[in-house]
Amino acid sequence: MRPLGIALAAALCGPAAAETLTGHGGPVMGIDVDAGGQVATASFDNSVGLWQEGEPHWLEAHEAAVNVVRFAGDDTLLSGADDFDVIRWNLPEGTVERLSGHQGKVMGLSAAGDIIASASWDGTVRLWSGGKARVLTGHDGPVNDVTFAEGGARLLSASADGTVRVWDVAEGTEIRTLVNHGFGINEIVLDEAAGWLAYGAVDGATRIVSPETGEEIADLSAGRRPILALAATPDGEALAVGDGEGFILVAGTADWSVAHDFRATQHGPIWALAFAPDGGTLYAAGLDKAVHTWPLAALGEAEAMPTGNESFLRAPETMSNGERQFQRKCSICHTLTGDGGRRAGPPLAGLFGREAGGVPGYRYSDALEDSRLLWTAETIDALFDVGPDHYLPGTKMPMQRIARPEDRADLVDFLARATATDTPPKETDE
């Protein structure tokens, strides 16, 4: 054991916190735990984390925020991201297979044998096998989640169109609409053996229905919205629900009574939940980039997880306009110093006078790497005047324009001061 680590975690999160997984540079959007207790995380910082004994190993191949991770057997991890791709990671070999084809972000994944199902905001579900995809169309909106049933013969999908639909996997056809909730459905969890399907929706509804008939079994809605995360213990005895207001509710599935309902974070959403294999520990993530764990038995006394000193949560009136621009529009992807943890974008320390693509070890796009641009007040202004997608076509930086010239000027002034370093910029020609 590492007594010091445990003591630190306890100091941060109160007596009930067991372990905190830190290292991601952006919010954690997805968590999965395999039967051996290995934890995988999907983050806004573009990376997938694989945690052993609390230590991260980074899997880098996505070009944008990662939304979902799923273990599929002993050797395989699946991830889906805002770059529209599904990646199948062969963990022992360290190789990746990229499944491209979706035209929107990938939000949900499920695996049955050799078939992978992916749910995307392009409104489709894809069934991947042998490197090929079959496309299931029919939903009238973004698809948020999928789960296989009947050993892979059926698939359930949940969509922003407010429905859960059932598909025949062999035929690739829709069998029926199981649930028509009216409001968008974000998450589903199925326990076939026990005969229930849980769904969580944008209007705050958390309902338990029969996966056969869609008939309601229980209603766990607590008046908080939206529901963003659902997780069941591996033995199916408890269901955890996380919402946009920062609460976690845990219900026993025997009679659907609420065992715990507590505010897990002062600010912002619970994006992801998962249970350890024995069901005794709950993993949760929100805005503060770390994954927090609690022993289930002690959830009642749990203290809120820290939201950290999140710069984008600081009071706006305490900042200059330039700093406010940076905190709101850039800080989630960039640090100013390089020592503030992993982010989707490169650290901006020493930016002025540096050639584009100059941070050693950062995986730039070819577009940026080959641009031979020099970062100055003028080029940074131009980048956000026309937008990165026009200024550097092919860049990984998201589309974003700052329309008002004063805001760009204030941002550039702030960056010039905040990114100045004592040491000269590193050599960029390698």
Ligand code: HEC
């Ligand atoms: C959602 C994430 C994201 C946001 C928000 C974002 N960036 Fe970026 N930024 C990136 C990524 C990713 C790259 C690398 C692009 C590439 O390789 O094509 C990048 C690259 C850059 C570069 C080039 C750095 C270099 O080393 O050459 C600059 C300058 C930059 N961003 C400034 C900003 C500023 C200023 C803002 C806010 C107005 C901002 N970015 C907002 C993700 C982001």
